[in-house]
Structure formats: structure tokens, C-alpha cells
Amino acid sequence: MKFRTLLAASATVISLGFTASPAAAQATRTWVSGVGDDVNPCSRTAPCKTFAGAISKTAAGGEINCLDPGGFGAVTITKSLTISCPYTEGGALAGGNGITVNLPLTSDVVFIRGLDIFGVNPPSNGIRMIGVGTLHVEDSVIRRFNAASSAGISIAPTGTATVTITNTTVATNGNGATGGGVVIAPTGAGVVSVSIDDSRILGNANAGVIVSGASTVMITDSTVSHNPSFGIRTSTGSPTVRVGTTTITGNGTGVSVGAGTIESYCTNQLNGNSGDGAFFGACLPLK
Numbered sequence: 145m146k147f148r149t150l151l152a153a154s155a156t157v158i159s160l161g162f163t164a165s166p167a168a169a170q171a172t173r174t175w176v177s178g179v180g181d182d183v184n185p186c187s188r189t190a191p192c193k194t195f196a197g198a199i200s201k202t203a204a205g206g207e208i209n210c211l212d213p214g215g216f217g218a219v220t221i222t223k224s225l226t227i228s229c230p231y232t233e234g235g236a237l238a239g240g241n242g243i244t245v246n247l248p249l250t251s252d253v254v255f256i257r258g259l260d261i262f263g264v265n266p267p268s269n270g271i272r273m274i275g276v277g278t279l280h281v282e283d284s285v286i287r288r289f290n291a292a293s294s295a296g297i298s299i300a301p302t303g304t305a306t307v308t309i310t311n312t313t314v315a316t317n318g319n320g321a322t323g324g325g326v327v328i329a330p331t332g333a334g335v336v337s338v339s340i341d342d343s344r345i346l347g348n349a350n351a352g353v354i355v356s357g358a359s360t361v362m363i364t365d366s367t368v369s370h371n372p373s374f375g376i377r378t379s380t381g382s383p384t385v386r387v388g389t390t391t392i393t394g395n396g397t398g399v400s401v402g403a404g405t406i407e408s409y410c411t412n413q414l415n416g417n418s419g420d421g422a423f424f425g426a427c428l429p430l431k
Contacts, residue, residue, distance in 0.1 A: 170203040176234075178214030195219035195227060195236065195243075210234040210258075220244040221254050230258035230283055237262050242270045242286070247277030250304050257282045263289035263317070269298040270317065274331075276303035282310045289317045295327035296348065301334040308339045318349035325371065328383070330357040338362070346370055352395065356403065357381040363390050370394040375417065378404045386428065387412055397421045 174186035175198070182197030184190040186208075192198040194217040198208045202225060210216070210229035218238040219227075224247075227234070236242045242261040245254050254277070261270040261284065270286035272295075273279050279299075286296040296317035299307050309326065318324040325348035330336050335358040345352035345368045352371035355361050356379045368375040368390065375395035378385060379402045388409035392398040398417035399406050401424050410427035414420050 170201055170206070172203050172206040174198045174202045174206065174208050175211050176208060176214070176216045177211040180211075199225065218242055218244075220246060222246050222248065224252045224254065224277075226255040226257065227259065228255065228257040233260055234258060235260045235262065237264055238270075239264050239266055239268075241268045241272045242289070243272070245271065245273045245277075245279050246275040247279075248275060250276045252277035253280070254278070255280045255282065256284060259284045261286045263287070263291075263294070266291050267294055269294055270296045270314075272298040272300070273305065273307060274300050274302060276301055276305050278306045280308045280310070281312055282308075283312065285313045285315070287313070287315045287317065289323075290319050290349065292319045292322050294318060294323040295325070297326045299326070299328045299330075299336055299338060301330050301336050302332050303334060305330075305334065305336045306338075307336060309341070309343055310339075311342045313344045313346065314348065314352075315344070315346040316348065318351070321350055321373065324348045324351040324354050326353045327351075328353070328355045328357075328359045328361060330359060334358065336360070339364075341365055343367075344369075345375075350374070351377045353377070353385075354379060355383040355385055357383060359383040359385075361385040363387045365389050367391045367393075368395065368398075372396050374398075374400045376400070376406060378402050378406055387423070388428075392420075393417060399423055 175191040177191035180191035180193040186192040204223040207226040213233040215235040267289040296314035314325040325345040351374040352368040377400040383404040385406040393416035399421035405424040408423035
């Protein structure tokens with residue numbers, strides 16, 4: 145009798161162990177390191193080598209952190225996730241897209257924080273958002289995605305999306321008359337709301353910020369400068385762009401309304417461009 149009871153208990157423990165294995169395979173917080181290895185579990189004491197290696201071992205809604213400075217490669221994100229390296233340099237040296245965000249649900253949220261994303265030949269986009277959901281880019285540098293039609297941040301959702309860009313530098317992206325710094329172009333039934341705050345959009349070919357489609361964009365407390373074609377431009381569709389407390393200078397044309405509207409709260413500095421251009425309509429009221 146005792147033997148049968150012990151055997152049953154052992155079988156239960158073994159069964160529970162096998163049941164728990166898939167859940168145990170993903171952690172809510174994982175780590176990458178320049179001396180890590182992607183065969184590791186991505187724990188603090190056994191970190192992974194790349195973001196791509198860590199993401200499969202990170203649960204939806206979890207977070208990837210950097211233990212030490214390093215280049216951790218390109219990655220595609222398809223679930224709610226945070227990649228956060230605010231206290232040490234987390235780099236993504238990438239040909240093609242640096243970080244692709246392709247979320248399936250409007251409730252999905254991704255945070256990209258404290259990264260240096262650098263394009264190498266042939267680069268595509270520093271960050272490319274497709275799909276739906278919410279993306280927050282904070283305290284980051286995105287630079288040198290300078291192939292034809294490349295962008296520092298490409299926002300091309302196919303459905304409802306929200307993007308915020310905060311305290312971020314987007315520089316030397318785009319090529320000739322294509323691409324640019326922040327390129328906002330929803331596709332199909334895509335609708336996007338974008339906020340750019342306390343950021344620097346500098347020296348990007350074609351345009352610093354170019355907006356088309358069903359887009360609503362707010363730019364505040366930022367600098368848009370030395371973009372050789374346009375500082376801020378709307379191109380096609382019915383976009384609405386509103387700008388406040390922002391410096392727009394040193395560009396080919398500061399503000400260019402090709403479609404929709406670019407409106408001002410009249411708290412901006414629009415001067416020193418080859419051609420300043422003009423905002424649409426009267427000043428927006430401050431409330």
C-alpha cells in the first residue's frame with residue numbers, strides 16, 4: 145500500500161514537472177551581454193548574446209536588459225515587450241532593419257529604451273513598425289540608415305497604431321530624394337497617431353519628418369534642422385501635423401504642406417532655412 149502511494153506521488157511530481165516546462169522556458173526578465181551566448185537561458189548569471197536570442201526566452205510583456213555595453217544585433221518583435229538599456233550602451237548594428245515591430249493586436253505595447261541603432265551596408269530602416277499596437281521609443285539614437293528609401297524610424301501600420309518618440313536623436317538617415325528621418329506612411333486601412341517630443345531630427349536626406357496617409361502627428365519641444373530637402377513635410381493623403389515649441393532651421397525648406405495640414409501653436413522658431421515655407425492657417429489656440 146505504501147509502495148503504491150509513493151509510486152502515485154512520484155508520477156504526479158513527474159507529470160507536474162513536464163507540464164511546467166514550457167512555462168519555465170520563458171522569463172519575465174532576461175539579459176544580454178557582449179560575452180553572453182544564445183544557448184544560455186538569458187538569466188543575469190547566464191546571459192544571451194543577442195536580442196534575437198533573448199526574445200524567444202522572454203515572456204510576452206517581459207523585458208530584456210543589457211548587462212554591459214555591446215552590439216546585440218537586429219531583432220523582430222511580435223509581442224508586447226520592453227528592450228531597455230538606459231544605463232549602459234545597448235547597440236544594434238544592422239544591415240536591413242535594425243528593429244522590426246510587427247504586433248498582431250491593438251492592445252500590444254512595445255518599449256524601446258536606451259539603444260544606439262546604427263545602419264551598415266546595406267541598411268533599410270533603424271526601427272520599422274508595421275502591423276498595429278503601440279510603440280514607445282525613448283532615450284535612443286538612430287543613425288546612418290542611408291540607403292535608397294531608408295528611414296531612421298519608418299512607421300507603416302496596416303491598422304490602428306500609436307507611436308511616441310521621446311528624447312531621441314534621429315540623424316543622417318535617408319538617401320537623396322527618398323527616405324528620411326521619421327517617415328510616417330500608414331498602408332491600406334492603417335491609421336496612426338504619433339507624438340515626437342524632446343527629440344532631435346538632424347541631417348536626414350530628403351526630409352526630417354515626412355507624413356502621409358491617415359496620420360495625426362504632434363511635434364513638441366524638438367529640433368528639426370539641417371535636413372537638406374525638407375524639415376517637416378506632408379506628402380499625400382489627409383495627414384494632420386501640429387507643431388509647438390520646436391526649432392525648425394537650417395533645412396532646405398522648413399515646412400512644406402503637400403497634403404493635409406501642418407499647423408502651429410505659434411511658439412515655434414521657423415527661420416534660417418533656405419526657404420522657411422509656412423504653416424497652414426492661423427495659430428492654434430493655447431489652452
